[in-house]
Amino acid sequence: MAAALAARARIERLLASPTPFSGDDGSADPFVTAALESTGTPRHEYLDNLWAALTASRVIVPVAAHALTGASNTAHVPGPVLTRAPGHEPHTQDAAQDAAALAVGLPDGHIALPVFTSAEAMRAWRQDVRPVPIEPLRAAQVAVAKTDQLWVLDPGTRDLRLPRPAVVALAGGEDWVPSWRNGPVQAEVVAQLGAVEGVTGVAFAPGEGAELRVFVRIDACGGMAGVAATLEVCQMVMVNPAWGDLIDTVELCPLPA
Structure with missing residues (x-):
């Protein structure tokens, strides 16, 4: 019980601390939404434009409300398989690293960091996690370090895998050139x-x-x-x-x- 209370206190401090997104209401960025909805665009241009919109905005990552415990690495919920990153200690004061504990298994066997366009999209995925807005750069850095260098956008609804070279380039502070x-x-x-x-x-x-x-x-x-x-x-x-x-x-x- 003491460990659970301590974990809850840590996450509450994390969420209460000042951030560049302290006034963020969790809504999707209109530019990101416009890019997502341009489905008539050829696939390569669609991903190129979407990536530009995402990296100019912010992304939302999920943080568990309490420590993840138990022997199983899989949470049985609708959508892609959810896996826990080996050796990860929840609530590190870094929301992106905590989100890596909820890494998403893709159909090809790779593991991706779950990122969301809005709090609503996250709630459609899981109700037991909290949305934390972060800089795309930090989300990319953690994806490179803790997953297979991939993002999956809005798992549970869109399940859109974003390209590894794009994530790697962003993590290094570079522009992605497809x-x-x-x-x-x-x-x-x-x-x-x-x-x-x-x-x-x-x-x-x-x-x-x-x-x-x-x-x-x-x-x-x-x-x-x-x-x-x-x-x-x-x-x-x-x-x-x-x-x-x-x-x-x-x-x-x-x-x-």
Whole structure:
């Protein structure tokens, strides 16, 4: 009981302390809402515009009202699986770190920091947590340190996974330049794929289901077996984890020539 009361007192001090958002009423930023509602925009532009709006605003993170205890790391609630970050001690006087204790499991097995556009969106997710507005920079730093360098926006309603390179760039105080319009990143992809035997050209476009679409022209003189062998090496190049901080997801499109 004493531990629970102490934990409650710590979170109350955290929430009562002066912050840049002391007057925040928990409403969604109109610019963020406008970006979210522009669903007719192509996917790559949609994410680009949404990210710009989010980082110019504030995000809301969930903080448990009391210490999270028990052996299970999973809370059985609607929506994505909720997991507790290993070794995390609740109520650290840092709301973003406390939010990492409520990290969200994504369908692909990765873990993301839950961030919200409004207190209402958070209440739709869970009723037993408190909304705390924080700077996007801090949310990104904790996501990089405590999760798989990912945000999930409005879990339980939107469940929108935001790109790893965007979170990593923000955590480092840099602007995110998506790979579909990032010249230096594309130049490095060309250098690596161009060194593969059988590759005669590389081109790029925004992906439809991924961040970047990479077109690879492959010499077909060696027949389909040769094309398949070249494509396999290209796939190995692009699945290198080193691309993780630069390219979120890739569609590799071979063009036999």
